[in-house]
Structures are given as structure tokens and as C-alpha cells.
Amino acid sequence: METETTQKSTKSHWKAKTVSVLLLIIIGLGAYGYFWYQGVQKRDVEARTNIETVAKYVKLKESISVEYEKCQQLITKKQGDFGDFEYCKKFIDWSDGAEK
Numbered sequence: 001m002e003t004e005t006t007q008k009s010t011k012s013h014w015k016a017k018t019v020s021v022l023l024l025i026i027i028g029l030g031a032y033g034y035f036w037y038q039g040v041q042k043r044d045v046e047a048r049t050n051i052e053t054v055a056k057y058v059k060l061k062e063s064i065s066v067e068y069e070k071c072q073q074l075i076t077k078k079q080g081d082f083g084d085f086e087y088c089k090k091f092i093d094w095s096d097g098a099e100k
Contacts, residue, residue: 068095 071088074080 064095067091 068091071091074084074088075092078085
């Protein structure tokens with residue numbers, strides 16, 4: 001009878017330890033998952049910000065390209081005001097310097 005009680009108490013002792021270990025593993029995995037998800041969210045926000053910045057840069061580059069073409073046409077036709085010609089000359093110089 002005593003050995004049965006000892007065996008039951010030993011089994012319940014191991015069962016309690018096993019449940020405790022599994023519970024700790026589950027809590028650890030949950031914490032890891034939470035911090036992993038937070039990192040993913042942070043990188044997602046950074047990526048969206050970078051995409052917006054690149055979109056603005058592309059739009060600016062297109063605007064500069066359009067203005068560059070207008071100035072190239074104005075200079076080659078040699079028509080227009082002197083102020084327009086000087087502006088275009090300086091703009092083209094600036095644009096060529098910015099590309100380097």
C-alpha cells in the first residue's frame with residue numbers, strides 16, 4: 001500500500017514538473033512571438049516611410065527632368081526673354097552638377 005502511495009506521489013510530482021516546464025515553454029514562446037511581431041511592425045512602418053520617401057524623390061526627379069527638357073528646348077531655339085535664358089542656363093548647370 002505504501003509503495004502505491006509513493007508511486008502516485010512520484011507520478012504526480014513528475015506530472016507537476018512536466019506541466020510547469022511546458023507552461024514555461026509556452027510563456028517563453030508567447031513572449032518571443034510578441035517581441036518578434038513588434039519588430040515586424042516596426043520594420044513595416046520603416047518600410048512604408050522609405051517607400052513614401054522614394055515616391056517623393058521620384059516625383060521630384062521627374063519634375064527636374066521636365067524642367068531640364070524645357071530649358072534645353074528654350075536654349076536650342078534661342079527664343080525667349082534674356083531672364084528665361086539665364087534661368088535655364090543656371091538650371092542646366094545646377095542639374096548637371098546634381099547628377100554627378
